[in-house]
Amino acid sequence: MTDIIHLLPDSVANQIAAGEVIQRPGSAVKELLENAVDAGATEIQLIIKDSGKTLIQVTDNGAGMSFNDARLCFERHATSKITCADDLFTLTTKGFRGEALASVAAIAHVELKTKRKEETTGTQVLIEGSEIKEHSPIATQDGTSIAIKNLFYNVPARRNFLKSEGIEFSHIEEEFNRVALIHTNIAFSLYHNGKVLVQLQPSNFKQRIINLFGAHFKDKLFPTEQITDIIKISGYIAKPENAKKKKSEQYLFINNRFVRHSLLNYAIESAYSELIPSGYKPAYFIHLELNPSTIDINISPTKVEVKLQDERLVFGFLNSCVKKSLGALSLTPRLDFDYERGLDISGMPENKELTVPPTGVNPHYNPFDSKPSVSGKSGFTATSRPHGNIEGWEDFLKNMKTEHSVTSSETGTTSTPDLGFSNHPNEGVEPGNQPLSYFLLQDNYLVVKLYNQLTLIDIIRGRERILYETYLTALQQQPISIQQNLFPETITLTTGSAELLLELKEDLFKLGYDIQPIDKNSFAVNGTPMEEAKEEVQHIIEQLLESYKANIFLYRSEREKNLALSLAKQKRSLYKELTSEQETAHFLSQLLSCEVPYTSPSGKKILHSFAPEEISRLF
Numbered sequence: 112m113t114d115i116i117h118l119l120p121d122s123v124a125n126q127i128a129a130g131e132v133i134q135r136p137g138s139a140v141k142e143l144l145e146n147a148v149d150a151g152a153t154e155i156q157l158i159i160k161d162s163g164k165t166l167i168q169v170t171d172n173g174a175g176m177s178f179n180d181a182r183l184c185f186e187r188h189a190t191s192k193i194t195c196a197d198d199l200f201t202l203t204t205k206g207f208r209g210e211a212l213a214s215v216a217a218i219a220h221v222e223l224k225t226k227r228k229e230e231t232t233g234t235q236v237l238i239e240g241s242e243i244k245e246h247s248p249i250a251t252q253d254g255t256s257i258a259i260k261n262l263f264y265n266v267p268a269r270r271n272f273l274k275s276e277g278i279e280f281s282h283i284e285e286e287f288n289r290v291a292l293i294h295t296n297i298a299f300s301l302y303h304n305g306k307v308l309v310q311l312q313p314s315n316f317k318q319r320i321i322n323l324f325g326a327h328f329k330d331k332l333f334p335t336e337q338i339t340d341i342i343k344i345s346g347y348i349a350k351p352e353n354a355k356k357k358k359s360e361q362y363l364f365i366n367n368r369f370v371r372h373s374l375l376n377y378a379i380e381s382a383y384s385e386l387i388p389s390g391y392k393p394a395y396f397i398h399l400e401l402n403p404s405t406i407d408i409n410i411s412p413t414k415v416e417v418k419l420q421d422e423r424l425v426f427g428f429l430n431s432c433v434k435k436s437l438g439a440l441s442l443t444p445r446l447d448f449d450y451e452r453g454l455d456i457s458g459m460p461e462n463k464e465l466t467v468p469p470t471g472v473n474p475h476y477n478p479f480d481s482k483p484s485v486s487g488k489s490g491f492t493a494t495s496r497p498h499g500n501i502e503g504w505e506d507f508l509k510n511m512k513t514e515h516s517v518t519s520s521e522t523g524t525t526s527t528p529d530l531g532f533s534n535h536p537n538e539g540v541e542p543g544n545q546p547l548s549y550f551l552l553q554d555n556y557l558v559v560k561l562y563n564q565l566t567l568i569d570i571i572r573g574r575e576r577i578l579y580e581t582y583l584t585a586l587q588q589q590p591i592s593i594q595q596n597l598f599p600e601t602i603t604l605t606t607g608s609a610e611l612l613l614e615l616k617e618d619l620f621k622l623g624y625d626i627q628p629i630d631k632n633s634f635a636v637n638g639t640p641m642e643e644a645k646e647e648v649q650h651i652i653e654q655l656l657e658s659y660k661a662n663i664f665l666y667r668s669e670r671e672k673n674l675a676l677s678l679a680k681q682k683r684s685l686y687k688e689l690t691s692e693q694e695t696a697h698f699l700s701q702l703l704s705c706e707v708p709y710t711s712p713s714g715k716k717i718l719h720s721f722a723p724e725e726i727s728r729l730f
């Protein structure tokens with residue numbers, strides 16, 4: 112018997128390994144850029160010819176390599192970045208597997224020039240298909256320059272497999288963006304066929320995004336931020352109205368590394384779920400910083416996929432962080448923030464002294480105080496979410512009071528100026544409760560000064576949002592109380608709807624409906640929500656079930672959302688119109704304490720604020 116197994120020569124082994132790491136010019140770009148970052152460079156240049164098929168060159172001003180290292184770096188598993196397996200869990204470098212240069216050298220012609228600052232001469236290495244052709248001292252500048260020529264010259268299958276130049280170049284740009292985006296303190300430049308395409312100076316994150324993706328991003332981005340013991344989240348999300356149908360700019364980084372993580376991407380996208388139509392993609396640029404020991408980067412050769420120790424926790428933080436930003440965003444849709452200073456949603460001009468007019472305004476008025484106020488009126492009552500997720504909304508309510516004080520003291524009157532529009536709200540307002548400046552337009556729009564901005568609110572959609580969130584809370588935490596009917600109504604349904612009703616019986620109970628089957632198609636309504644007239648039940652339940660069926664594709668597995676939405680849609684128009692200031696203020700306070708006050712649960716706009724520029728542009 113003859114033995115047939117033999118060890119492959121290194122050059123062949125490297126070529127095989129290269130298949131995993133270097134799939135196309137873009138992958139080589141990624142590896143070279145990351146090496147330059149790891150070398151501590153502050154300036155990195157990427158020079159490409161013919162979409163990388165002819166030349167990929169990266170020049171950096173980083174640490175450089177010694178004479179011996181310049182040769183060793185092309186060996187497989189040759190790395191300066193880790194020495195033992197434990198180091199894998201304290202990683203701060205991009206590379207650590209010591210494979211990239213060995214792979215590249217196996218499938219291309221490579222020219223390396225490198226010099227350490229502290230040495231007087233540099234080193235040149237020429238290598239072709241893993242074979243060293245030259246290794247000699249030369250004069251060169253500090254740092255490293257690696258040129259990869261004729262990629263895949265000895266792997267025709269790979270070379271033939273490459274896509275058009277346009278596609279390959281877009282992969283290169285994508286890799287460049289991923290590295291350049293997050294390393295904002297490094298200056299980068301990108302050249303293609305002799306032309307400068309990108310030139311980036313060190314800057315902040317927002318500026319870098321704009322430099323890479325265009326000035327139109329300036330008004331689209333909104334900051335998102337959270338710091339806890341285990342995670343730091345920072346970055347920018349695009350406003351929902353900028354979501355795109357196809358691919359959007361979606362960048363998630365963990366510890367300065369671009370990663371793909373479907374669960375975390377979902378955590379971000381699902382925060383938008385009610386704000387954008389399904390199928391649309393929001394843009395985001397988010398950086399997560401976690402303890403390196405809680406992440407496993409070593410699960411794929413290109414290190415784009417990562418595994419997190421506690422992904423549910425990270426999911427929760429990320430999702431709520433984005434939701435919170437979207438909530439804050441909704442209150443100030445058109446304000447141009449100084450992003451670096453963070454969010455300021457106070458409606459009051461700074462340093463402006465408030466003078467309380469002599470009308471008995473209670474400056475300590477607290478809309479949520481259940482005790483009667485000075486005037487004997489309790490003001491509006493707390494909503495189902497007294498501490499809404501939008502920071503500063505209580506301030507808004509206070510400002511609503513004080514803002515008027517300013518007007519009053521200026522004009523010397525105590526009433527809101529009457530502009531001659533319909534439904535002037537001042538009638539019936541008792542002293543002690545400052546009037547709110549608002550009026551109704553075409554019955555369904557509330558026009559109000561919100562944060563010093565003229566704001567239009569679609570009342571019906573606003574109602575739908577309030578009801579939706581109330582019903583979700585009822586389903587998840589606090590069932591709605593039921594008014595028992597002494598003489599139960601009977602309702603009759605089609606067979607399909609009757610079956611569905613049986614399925615949803617428990618949930619409907621939480622929503623205030625005590626409905627029990629009598630026979631196959633009829634049901635006894637033993638109890639209804641407090642405010643509902645008995646006669647309406649048949650209609651509401653019928654329509655609710657129809658709407659639920661229609662939405663079933665929208666909210667595949669999300670029964671509660673579907674039910675809350677379906678009921679909110681039925682009931683939104685049953686509510687009384689806003690006939691008094693009291694009701695209007697109550698409506699506003701409920702809307703503004705919603706988690707997402709500016710789009711209806713079906714994704715339609717509720718609120719529009721006119722920016723001061725927008726108004727001055729009119730004149």
Ligand code: ADP
Pocket residue numbers: 142146147150171173174175176184189190191192205206207208209210211212213255
């Ligand atoms: P890894 O990055 O996983 O360590 P590579 O094959 O990419 O493996 O690089 C091997 C080694 O070569 C690195 O560990 C580093 O010491 C050195 N090296 C590569 N590129 C550079 C560079 N641009 N500047 C300085 N050293 C470099």
Ligand code: MG
Pocket residue numbers: 142145146205206207211212
């Ligand atoms: Mg590397």
